[in-house]
Amino acid sequence: MPEGHTIHRLAADHHERFAGGPVRVSSPQGKFSDSAALLDGRTLTGVDAHGKHLFLGFDGHDFDRHSFDGPGWVHIHLGLFGKLGFGTTPAPPPTDTVRLRLVNDAHYADLRGPTTCALITEPEKRAIHDRLGPDPLRTGEDGERAWQRISRSRVTVAALLMDQKVVAGIGNVYRAEVLFRHGIDPYRLGKDLTRQEWDAIWSDLGELMREGVRNNRIDTVRPEHLPEAMGRPPRVDDHGGEVYVYRRARQACHICGTGIRTADLAARNLFWCPVCQKGTSSRAAAASGPSRD
DNA sequence: TCCTTATGTACAA
DNA sequence: TGTACCTAAGGAC
Secondary structure, three states, X not given: OOOHHHHHHHHHHHHHHHEOOEOEEEOOOOOOHHHHHHHOOOEEEEEEEEOXXXXXXXXXXXOOOXXXXXXXXXXXXXXXXXXEEEXXXXXXXXXXXXXXEEEOOOEEEEEEOOOEEEEEEHHHHHHHHHOOXXXXXXXXXXXXXXXXXXXXXXXXXXXXXXXXXXXXXXXXXXXHHHHHHOOOOOOOEHHXXXXXXXXXXXXXXXXXXXXXXXXXXXXXXXXXXXXXXXXXXXXXXXXOOOOOOOOOOOOEOOOOOOEOEEEEEOOEXXXXXXXXXXXXXXXXXXXXXXXXX
């Protein structure tokens, strides 16, 4: 379940369990074995998260001087399928899909199926930050840089929100939900978004995602639209949280009852309510687009 | 047991 | 725009 909130939560979880002491590092699957050997027994000194990128920092002294000049960071990106699981020691025998295992006296963590798990240097880490847009969950960031790109763009708001160079950490769920919450047609062009709308979206993302970090799941439904408040049955789904439109194609909108629509956009499923998210402009794409209902 | 799907990204053409 | 990559769960048989 990896959108930005998951990654920031994982950073905190690693910090709580492993920071400040030596960690046994291994790669039962083998694909990270050489780096794991370099890291094994070192102290985990800090963690960082930017968008969907997770960084685990290790004590940099005495790294193999020919290949690595520490401090070193394990750069992890879960991609679509990656998962991190925690447990208390003793750790069970790892299965052959565990790319990375961390163990200390009390805890273990298993990483499976990541799109990226690599040992990188400080400059390499900086380069990753440089190509990412502002992250609503990173302290001290604001949406100004994002607005500079969005307000000049002829790309749809739906695509811009998923572009990690524009905003970091938004995925398919937050994208769909935040556009619904602000009544914005996903096919609206970036340049047609108002400053006021963007400011509201940015601050809403910060609040929604902070709650996502706390609860470790995505909930976006306002109190007055919750199942208990409306007398509708609660959502029963594998991803848990209460949402307005994500994966609710053809079901009734919680607010107006219209069937939620879905369409392909850049190989991802887009979901929206055609009534609550009426466009103020650029409706042509939505009206004639390849919408499936 | 097989098939589909998934909260993602990078690269080729 | 298509395709490759990484894994596991759920549903259809």
